[in-house]
Amino acid sequence: MASRSAKTGRYVSKATARRNPRTTVTHSGKSSAATGNRSAITGRFVTEATAKRHPDTTITEGGA
Template identity: 55%
Template sequence: MAHRSSITGRYISKAAAARHPRTSVTESGSNKSSGTHHRSASSGRFITPAQAARNPKGSLTERG
């Protein structure tokens, strides 16, 4: 599994993800979808673009 920072968008270590659970996203599987999707860093669920705009440090934008 890969861990990604929602602030920078870069991959981070497992230890860094454990230290900052609210601003990191754990990815599993392959991302084969197309388009742009927004995901909450705290819950891991997909969110609307408006929600991502209101909370840019707590969300991750994925482009496929």
């Protein structure tokens, strides 16, 4: 499984993901058809306005 920082968008190590669970999203690496903004904290999709208010804890996902 790959982990990505919500702050930088870069992939991070497993150790970094464990140290920073609120700002790291872990996914299977398989492409998803889902698009939108997802909270790194809850894992739920959020609105564009919420993503703009919380850029350090939101990942923008693109579909395949």
